[in-house]
């Protein structure tokens with residue numbers, strides 16, 4: 001009798017202490033599953049939104065960029081004017097006036113676009129500013145006008161250009177300026193060849209922080225060509241107007257002064273041969289042609305004709 005009673009007591013004691021223990025474990029497992037699901041779905045949401053927002057330039061470009069793209073579609077023949085006067089400052093028109101003129105040519109280098117050709121011809125990496133897969137600062141288009149020695153570009157500041165939270169590194173803006181100064185000098189070089197020269201001074205004044213994801217305009221010109229020294233001035237701005245591509249309430253386009261993010265005073269030395277390669281690629285020249293796809297005038301390197 002006593003033994004049975006002891007057994008009953010011990011069974012009920014075990015039950016009463018074990019059941020809450022089991023319930024605790026079940027609760028713990030359920031909570032951790034719930035927690036994991038919530039966190040995962042949050043992470044999925046944030047990664048999908050960041051990939052759609054940041055991994056490519058926006059599909060709709062701001063109005064200034066659309067204007068740049070649509071304003072150079074004329075197919076007038078433009079002489080490559082490497083024989084432009086090498087003297088004092090040009091009377092280049094103001095950037096906004098210049099955009100409405102007719103002889104802008106898109107600048108294209110094969111190594112920016114054809115990555116297999118690039119890899120097969122001595123390049124060892126990817127261009128800092130012209131990598132079609134780049135997520136830092138990426139120049140989407142350059143247009144050059146030989147008669148006024150001007151160039152304009154559409155630039156995307158991608159997620160890998162970040163420094164302060166949501167803002168771009170000053171080095172990204174300065175890299176862009178270096179690129180602009182160098183390529184504008186190459187376009188104007190007396191050699192008539194891409195990569196003929198070197199940037200030796202890039203004096204950049206950073207005036208406003210650039211947000212990650214911005215599309216901005218770089219516009220500038222050669223101020224002076226003295227001997228082998230080519231002086232370049234450029235401005236990084238938002239292109240003015242309504243930068244969101246929309247219009248005001250009454251349907252009129254807004255014309256605001258461009259917001260300036262940075263300015264450049266640069267110096268390139270004409271004719272310097274930085275790379276030691278001696279091959280058909282190093283002997284390329286600039287050619288002005290009508291693009292077979294768009295029918296638009298473009299200034300591209302003769303390397304497009306090489307294998």
Ligand SMILES: CCCCCCCCCC(=O)SCCNC(=O)CCNC(=O)[C@H](O)C(C)(C)COP(=O)(O)OP(=O)(O)OC[C@H]1O[C@@H](n2cnc3c(N)ncnc32)[C@H](O)[C@@H]1OP(=O)(O)O
Pocket residue numbers: 128129175176178179180181182183197198199200201227228229267269272274
């Ligand atoms: C984002 C990056 C992508 C870039 C893409 C676009 C490419 C743009 C081109 C580049 O960025 S090239 C890469 C960065 N630049 C360099 O690495 C250049 C480093 N510097 C050098 O290697 C030598 O300075 C250089 C080979 C350029 C010197 O060339 P030279 O030996 O032919 O020049 P020289 O020393 O004879 O000087 C010629 C004139 O330039 C002047 N000069 C040279 N370097 C200067 C300097 N740093 N500052 C001011 N003036 C300079 C020099 O005083 C002289 O003036 P004068 O004719 O009045 O006597």
